[in-house]
Amino acid sequence: MEHSTKTHLVCMALPFQGHINSMLHLAKVLHSKGFFITFVNTEYVHQQLLKHSGSFSAHAGLPDFRFASISDGLSPPDDDSDEYREDIRNILLATQENCPASFLGLISALNDPSSGVPPVKCVISDSFASFTLNATTKLGIPNVFYCTVAVCGFTDFYYCKDLIERGLVPLKSEDDLANGYLDTIIDWIPGMITVRMRDLTSFIRTTDRDELFLNFVMDGAHASSQGTAIIFNSFSELESPLLNACSSKLPPVFDIGPMCLLSQYIPNDSSTSSIGGLNMWREDLRCMEWLDEKESGSVLYVNFGSLTNLTSKQALEFGWGLANSGCSFLWVIRPDLVVGDAALLPQEFSEITKGRSFITSWCPQQRVLAHAAIGGFLTHCGWNSTTESICSGVPMICWPFFADQQINSKYICSVWGIGMEIDEDVTREEVEGLIKELMEGQKGKETKRKAVEWKEKAVEAAKPGGGSWRNLEKLIEGIIMKDY
Template sequence: MANDKPHAVCFPLPTQGHINAMLHFANALHFMDFHITFVNTEFNHRRSLRKADPACLAGLPNFRFATIPDGISFPDDDIDRSQDFIALYLSIKRHCVAPLRDLIATLNDPCSGGPRVSCVISDAFTTFTLAVTTELSVPNIFFCSVSPVGYLGSFYIKELIQRNIIPLRSEEDLTNSFLDTVIDWIPGMPNIRLKDLPSFIRTTNPLDIMLNDCWEETHASRDASAIIFNTFHDLDTPVIEALSSVLTPPVYDIGPVSLLSQYIPDHNSLRVNLWKEDSNCIEWLNEQKQGSVFYVNFGSLTVLTSNQFIEFAWGLANSRCKFLWVTRPDLIEGETALLPAEIATEIKERSFVTNWCPQREVLSHPAVGGFLTHCGWNSAMESISAGVPMICWPFISDQQPNCRYLCSEWGIGMEIGEEVKREEVERLIKELMEGQKGKEMKRKALEWKVKAVKAASLGGDSWIKLERVIKEVMLK
């Protein structure tokens, strides 16, 4: 009977990367015989309906989508505009408690046609959901879409303040050697540099909203029923052990969730895309030689200056490699991401440039040999899962610590300096695609892929831990 199933309400932070990761996890729960209600904001749901095959959002038996308002008003003709991340984050904290409470009450109504809600899966940075689940006496499991190392770094922000390390003394600390200061006392993160901690520490303002909120959110997680990190045991053991020692709820490493979803028999094609995917890029990749294509995608939030865009473009052009480049319409600050005619002519015969693509399929394609990335955790996990080495240019949040670990701990990344220079871009692409260091990185990337696949395959460590958290927390 459908009404006898456990019912999980899944609420991601409403940005593309967090939505993707939560949807993969929801797929895994659905496979484990859960009834799923996946909650989008009204804005994102309308935008996704315009961009996707409607079947992708139609749901499945015992898997349905629901919406709540995010508290921000946009005219209908502005629906394709990306929302400001900080404004959105603050708005959902202020405005989503009552709509979420009302939604769960509706779902629990016997007339709803589904089972009563048995647990809520919240993004780890939507801790306001605790007010609702505490009132309803249902478990609230936090699903963390950022990296374990990024989360751990945020947990120690207050101690960094108490030790007078942050806020920065002046803007000069951004360009002198101060950010190279080694922080040697955070457990699980030996000899991390200040520049490798989440980007929100780079402020001179002690009242900075994101600086304080990151710390508050990680500490509020102590009231969660459990915390799940999108990783696998072999990759993040020291950091997961450190998190387990400081967080009150049980911690589970279950991932990579994109692989979990992939290994589900007859897995579904449910997607929530805020940009329309261009599947023609797969046909183009099919025509290329194995390992010959360099893939470039800065994710859903990174914003480049016009000069940075041009420097990346000339670096790609001068590398002489074939490449697939995703250039969102809002990739460049204040203008549309269009290549100058002289660059477009230079790269015409050896490139595919598009607004958005099915990234997991692209990274898994045998033609792809390298990836220039912003180091978002979804992108890092998908690249590791595909065995593809990376060139790293972190932008915001946990991307700085992710870059550090990809390059220094796991040996599968090379970092581009913050000041983008076409010569450096060209040199690093050639080194990754053709050089000796690139060959070593590819070897290590394939080793990590084997471990990721082992963890995420049915019966692997991540599925075992998913069964544990279901039994020990979700159904308790």
């Protein structure tokens, strides 16, 4: 089909690594179904991707899969630095202020008959990039929200409003962080298991009703009700009660996931199959060769994602826990992982772990988790990391940092039975003990067994003809291609 006659979809990613990765998987899947795709990043992110993603620049000229950027008002990243620091607060503020108008300008330009591309039929935007509603409402274009967090995470954010109305949030004082208040039971959220307040988003741990992050996720979740439909990066068997609860109060809901697995089933003859990932940091591929030399299931993979920060003390506790466990490990330490300039790990650590440790600044995570040598994953429980671990049948040790990670961890450990949680106040003794239990213990064997079971269910949903592909067809026929 000539690209000029294809149906044009615009995919708008939130400007953070995990959200971009997930949206790219969806965009590639939609492209494989015959759509013309314009993938949009904010300009700050766009410039960083040009530095570190070879596939991004190499394929920026595909005739029917194009990249575009919109102004976010931020200064471009330092060309001379290999570091990329995601200043979340400034990025969110700049996005909210500058992106509504610049996104409207982009859509209007794409719809100009002289643009050389088909008119935009539908916008697929990250559910927390709800600024797209400004443009789609004015131009009368359907706006499908893609929720890159779990259904449990979305539900958590959605019901923050009720926590405020019930007087549970904001906290009365900082004392509530340590006096047992966070153990208050929450058993009234539709579709959700009984949880404690500490299992809900870290953003409720504030004494300020106007706290930026709390309001951002809460407002974003509620803005989804103004969308034409909502896509969840999940599958029905994993989160069925929550999906049913969302279906009763939101626009049409489609569980189409795990997206990282769906994108692996794109036909090899699709031009998009040649597009790799979009990375803010350079991937170190040497780790794959190192893993090739290790025995099956013998390596613990450690990665706290793109946004987590550790104090120097926390980094040392994790480091010595890893060292004392005697386990082989692959540890991703981003340039900005540790707050402060103190040396991360002493020379003694390197000597003790020599031969059984590989430390790098970034790696191809999906490939790492799928490697036979990986026996466990010490993770922050971001939703991308969680789904990639599920899809590889790898059990987890959970140390949630912020946002939706607390509720993800609760479901990983208590509902799906595929993980063990580290206490917030991490100690090397606990880290050592949990690593030994996961890699060698009886509970570890049971956790691994359940992880493999969930992998099989994920594959069943994501393979051609599975539930997620059927839901994708329903979305295309009933929402995207519908005449409005």
